Amino acid sequence: MQELQIWSEEIGAVTDPPILLIVGSMSQGILWPDEFVGGLVAGGRRVIRYDHRDTGRSGTVDFAAEPYTWHDIKDDVYRVLDAHGLDSAHLVGQSAGGLLGQFVAVERPERVRSLTVIGSSPLGGGEGQVLMRALTGQPQPAGSLPEPAPEFVAFYRALLAAAPPENRRDRIDGMIAEQRLLHGTGLPFDEDAARRLQERVHDRARDLSAVANHRLAAAAGPDFEPVGVLHRVQAPTLVIEGSHEPVKPGHGAIIAEQIPGARLRIVAGMGHTLPPEVHAELADAVLAHTAG
Known part of the structure; x- marks a missing residue:
């Protein structure tokens, strides 16, 4: 296999404690907002995103x-x-x-x-x-994780049934619609800021369609195993979830x-994205958790 190149950037003094930011599936590292990253750096951290x-x-x-699996994506962390x-x-x-972490x-x-886990699910859960059963309308067995919100399920059912967008504007419009959904209903949605972000995401991608390989990777092998081992985590852990x-x-x-x-921390108003209103709170929480 040809050596795989992974883009990363490092911000902050090399003598400061290092933080590695791991973004979600099918996502670029720049979805860690510059303001949040800047808050960590100002607090004396060496921050890496990729x-x-x-x-x-x-x-x-x-x-x-x-072909590869999520085990290989996990090895990219190393x-x-x-x-x-x-x-x-x-x-x-x-x-x-957060699952990779x-x-x-x-x-x-x-x-x-x-370890800090934001808007994630338990390893092996x-x-x-759960997501596939929700999208296909199958019942969830007893003891399953809570399902996504109904509007999330409806959005992705329609998305999977629709023809792929044919031009840059339509692709970016679709990306903004997805960001609006993930943003949730707890805070105002800034569509102009969303457009600037998604234009940047669109235009810096080598191949925007390649993100679909992450779905193929999940189907190619166990997406996140092993099961029932979180009791073995030794690192101090902060879990953050948005109220929305x-x-x-x-x-x-x-x-x-x-x-x-x-420790569990609920951030008021936050959905599944990291909007400006929560940057300072998140940065302060991570700085406190990584101190000492």
């Missing part, structure tokens, strides 16, 4: 010729740490990035100084199966219950 494989400026993969000369770091993961904390605890989370409502409390000593 584009997952098949997103943004990172390399793209011919999935038919060289590649980024190694590339920046880090034996360990504070991990901060959002959505699927949990996986690394279980598998290689010596590489995780602390079957989040992917539309994708994984209530999942944060389940994570906090399963990881010894984990």
Whole structure:
């Protein structure tokens, strides 16, 4: 297999404690807002963010010729740490990035100084199966994780049934509609800011269609295993969930219950994105959690 290039950037003094930001599935590292990153750097942290494989400026993969699973995406975390000369770091993961952070904390605890999980699901909890059953209208077995909000299910059912957009404007309009949905209903949605962000995401991607490989990766193998091992997480853990989370409502409390000593923080108004209104609160929470 040809060596895969992973784009990353580092901000802050190399002598400061390192934080690795792990974004969600099918997403670019720039979705970690500059203002949030700046708050961490101003608080004395060395911050690294990166584009997952098949997103943004990172390399793209011919999935038919060289298929991969989410285990391989998880191993990219180690590649980024190694590339920046880090034996360990504070991990901060959002959505699927939070699952990756949990996986690394279980598998290689010596590489995780602390763990912060934002808007995520518990490792091994079957989040992917819950989503697929919701989208296909199948009943959820007893004990399953809470389903996404009805408006989320309706949006993605329509999206999966629609023809792909044919031009830049339509693609960006669709990306904004998705961001509006993920934003939730707890805070005002700034459509102008959303357009600027999605234009940037669109235009810096090597191949915008390659993000679909993340779905193929989930189907190619167990998306997030192993099951029932969160009690093995040794890193101090902070779990953050928005009060208006539309994708994984209530999942944060389940994570906090399963990881010894984990703390749960609910951010008022936040959905599944990181809008300006919560940047300062999130940065302060992460700075406090990674102090000492």
